Amino acid sequence: MIDVEDLIALVRNYNPRCNADLIRRAYAYGMKMHDGQMRKSGEPYFTHPVAVAAILTEMQLDDATIVTALLHDTIEDTRSTYTEVSQLFSPEIAELVDGVTKLTNLQLSSAQSQQAENFRKLFMAMSKDLRVILVKLADRLHNMRTIKSMKPEKQVQKARETMEIFAPLAGRMGMQWMREELEDLAFRVLNPEARNSIIRRFLTLQREAGDVVHRITADIRTELDREGIEAAVYGRAKKPHSIWRKMQEKDLAFSRLSDIYGFRIICRSVADCYRILGVIHGRWRAVPGRFKDYISQPKSNGYRSIHTTVSGRDGKRVEVQIRTGEMHEVAESGVAAHWSYREGVRGRNPFAVDPAKWIASLTERLDEGDHDEFLENVKLEMYSDQVFCFTPKGDVIQLPRGATPLDFAYAIHTRIGNSTVSAKVDGIRVPLWTRLKNGQSVEIITAEGQRPQASWIDIVTTGRAKAAIRRSLREEDRGRFVKLGQELARAAFDHVGKKATDKALRTAAKMLGCADDQDLLARLGSAEITARKVVEILYPELSIGRPDEVDDKRPVIGLQDDHLFRRAPCCQPLPGERIVGITYRGKGVVAHAIDCPALAEFESNTDRWVDLKWKAGRHAPVNTVSLELTISNDAGVLGRICTLVGEQKANISDLRFTDRKPDFYRLIIDVDLRDVEHLHMVMTALEADTDVAQIGRYRDMTRKP
Template identity: 70%
Template sequence: MIPVDDLVARVKEYNPRTDAAKLRLAYEYARKVHEGQFRRSGEPYIVHPVAVADMLARQHLDDSTIITAILHDTVEDTEATHGDISKMFGEEIAGLVDGVTKLTNLQLSSTETKQAENFRKLFMATSKDLRVVLVKMFDRLHNMRTIKSLPLEKQARKSRETMDIYAPLAGRMGMQGMRDELEDLAFQVLNPEQRTAIIRRFLKLREKAGNVIEKIYEDMVAELTDNGIEAEVIGRAKKPYSIWRKMEQKEIGFSRLSDIYGFRVITSNEMDCYRVLGAIHHRWRAVPSRFKDYISQPKQNGYRSLHTTVLGRDGKRVEVQIRTRAMHDVAEAGVAAHWAYKDGQRAENPFAVDPQSWIAQLAEHFEASADDDEFFEAVKLEMYPDKVFCFTPKGDVVKLPRGATPLDFAFAIHTRIGSACVGAKVDGQRVPLWTQLRNGQSIEIITAEGQSPQATWIDIAVTGKAKSAIRRALRAENRSRFVKLGRELARVAFEQVDKRVTEKALTTAAQRLGLGRDSEELLARLGSGEIVARRVVEILYPELSEYRGDEIETRRAVIGLSPDQNWDRGPCCQPVPGERIVGITRPGRGVVVHAIDCPCLVEFEDEMDRWIDLRWHSGPHAAVHPSAFDITLSNDAGVLGRICTLIGEQKANISNLVFVDRKPDYYRMRMEVELSDTEHLHRVMTALEAESNVAAITRYRAGIDA
């Protein structure tokens, strides 16, 4: 355990005016009330809060925050009360300890459906003083560093929670170093094999190429010296999780991953940052589209730096971050830099963000988003770094998630502009609406009077705001058609369980789905594909929606997996029982099952260690395997109803339906039908092909032009 004298000495190094007596009092009080309590590792419990306090002292935090860290578990785990803390240490510290206690008691979940709720709780709970969440963050960091003493199940749960909640929050607060460490510690628990494999491959690469970091460091220092620039150069290899994430995002093997080295250049002033950039680009070739200027366009958490990627020695990509010492302090400490002390005084860092205005801005932004999709999109934009920044013709910045399109840009400006969009220009050139936007592009939206959202826009849009607006417009414009289609889908689904669609049944289902008692709204959402008819049946008749008899359970339908491996069907090829299949392992996320002829398998040809030979279990399978069809129908009255009836007669359920194109004489739609096996697939296709109003039907597979 860290002795109290060592903790006090560490604080005095940066704050000679610290109240040492108060720190010692907090230390002794916490030791006394935690007497007899032990951690899972067998250590006295007091080791943990003192370690958290020491970590905060290394960030040069104020006395109140450090004392709060020492006391943060007293009210939660001992006989101590809020009144006791207030009487001995003052109301400020008592309030901070109370905030940490409430934050600890929040029921946070790492499931995606709870993410928005989690972040709302976090921000609302810390809106009074961000130091509460700072203590909680370092509390979690120390717990992750010592997680090996916990049972395996609890290790996994805590690690998922860390990966999904605390690591993104650290990143949003500008504490990138903490985020990297939290992610890597969680990765070590959730996917130890992949982490070990990456470390092993990295060591082999280093053995083969020598110490590349040292060589590039020497080259960089020499170049800066030749240009008369004084700067500190720091080189490092990326952490295993960062490397793994890039491999997953780009879907490439380690051997094809190039930019695994990073360097920071720290200068004395802002002008030298740009001089360093010029020297580096003069010496090495810059990688196109990999330059970002966060000095002229800082992040909301105060982060400022120049980012560039160049081709260093032997053509290896090297990421370089260039910033001043003050910018570096903010980059390391994030919003915590606001409380940092230096030479006994609160450091006046011009780049540190005022945490109160920061939290107020986030809280106001989140509260303004009433729509669930829009709110969660706002959360993801704020919490995750995968963003692009584009400009309006007037120079205003619009922030969007990576992969966003001009359509998302239009709706981000205003719903009216998005709804009237007929085209877009990117950097002066006309582009399709599905074009993915990149950082720094200038976007001009072309509108036309009388234009309204199209059904195909749902697949183009990425942001929750755009998708919600499009769905609302489509529901309003096509409500009567959707209600009619929804009624037909409901009829077929109910008939499969020998039930009739009644107004009472629909009203009850609507109420249980959170739609009030509006049966028409339920039918409209069924018709628009937002709710699946099978879901309505399951809600009303759970005992009938379960498959019985000798049907093979879905979870054991595939042979060739180990007992602890989970599997999912590849969304690209949607294999069904009876087809030849192969599995591709996803580190930490089970196995994806692909049809043997799936074009996506080409991407894994150089990673044969991830392939698993699989086959379907012989015997009857439940009709729960969705498969998509592209169908072209004549635009005649009653055709769609007959198609739904045909599919129902084949004992298949329609799980989704989207109109792809609509013409006066024909229209094309993509229909997803739940099937049991290849025989069932052929029966359904044969029945549809025999229908005179069906002009064409093909099985749809993502990435293949139907």
């Protein structure tokens, strides 16, 4: 057990002007009150309050909180009273000890209705003084560290309670280190086999790959030194439970997980943070969709940092966090940073959040609503996989993480979702792609005549909303597809000297299994059926003499009979471009563009090179190419882009947004094309549109054959 002078020394490390006499008196009083009491492990009971106090010194907390830790079990477990503690120490400390006592008596893992009321009491206690929950979290952390002395059934109960309540609460308060340790300690009890399996895999990985963390840390330091940036770099492997959760969420085996290493760069200024980001992205390829700027948009608990994920050594993904020293203090202590001391002075960290404002955001609805509603909307506020929002009438709408006001509208009713024009969140008008947070009030504004837009598919996250939008778009687009189909049919029939009469179209529709001629035209317009196929089925004799079609399975010359053929996904070469083949064991020959950077790694293996060239003739439109576009964020622009691609007889096989801003979108479109000439036609048509600011070919060199 830590003796009183050692404990005081821990406090003096960050607060030389601490009240040592107060701590000595509390230490002596606590030891006297707990005299003769023993823990399950057989140790004197007072070792526990002292250990809790020591944990709180790591967060550099004030004297009152340290003393509360030493006395936190006295009112509950000894003859001590509230009045006595108040007289001997102070009313402030007595209030804190009483608050911790009340939290200890709450059975947070009890039946649903009682649990809801207990959570109400938990948050009410937190709202009076947040230091109460800091002591309680430290209390739970030490209990979890020494949980082996408990009975197995008690261990499981406490571990589940920790995983479901205390660990998420620590995370919400910004104390990420405590959340990770609580989760890992609970994980050890709840699923020891899984935890041991992950640890064994880590050891195997280290034996095979060496010290990856040390190597990448050294690489980062080298790049920063080259740019003259002074910063500290730290790296580590992620915790077993963090890896396990990612495996469960993404349904991946350990061997397929990539970003299992995390790196932290701590610098002097905000300007250095962004300079370092530029250095990291300049040296390593950034992973799309994995960048977050919490400096310009801090979290509600004061957390600020830049997060990015890059492909590091050997293609391994690593997460990099960039922040200043002051930001790091808040990132480590979260809301607790408000009370921290340094050199005897209360911390004045500009990034530390005001605890009163933070807790108000969680407890503003405590005076209204029934217990079950409170449990759903406050307890689950702590969890990141669900979002609970309110309608203007106070009804609760449950949505998945990442949901938007559009998801909210469709969750109420499909009719409301279809007619949505804008939304207000907590009374403020916001874009429809805004990600909703727990406890927000959402008002949907509708208009008669409004219809879903194609871009909504990429805004919503729920299956219900996506299905409703697609259904509406099909119905709305049918008329447009019929008109487009009429033009395609007319041009195709004119090309062979025939007329696209109603009778001819009805005959073709019957032969192709369509409901009627309108159904045939709609399928023509939506590219489900080609106009040439309609002409050929009516006039098969006219197909003689047309250009030879190239077999899309073997579209190149130079393959051996037993060779399989594929286009490289990194450079996506097209017929008409110079190519070279590389043999891959078990994969046949993969064609790369002659200028593909991936070919550099095969320079010394010339025996794997195969001389290839595209066959002459008409290639099928099955060659996918990714295009990166920057377009105006305006109504109808995305729909017009898709129409332009369709008018060039090209099919969009995938579309994904990489960035959304108030005035523009950045997106990647996968288009199925015949050849390089077809690509030129599509890009020219798109580039001519006034709302297309930039267009280029997108090549992802992280994609391996």
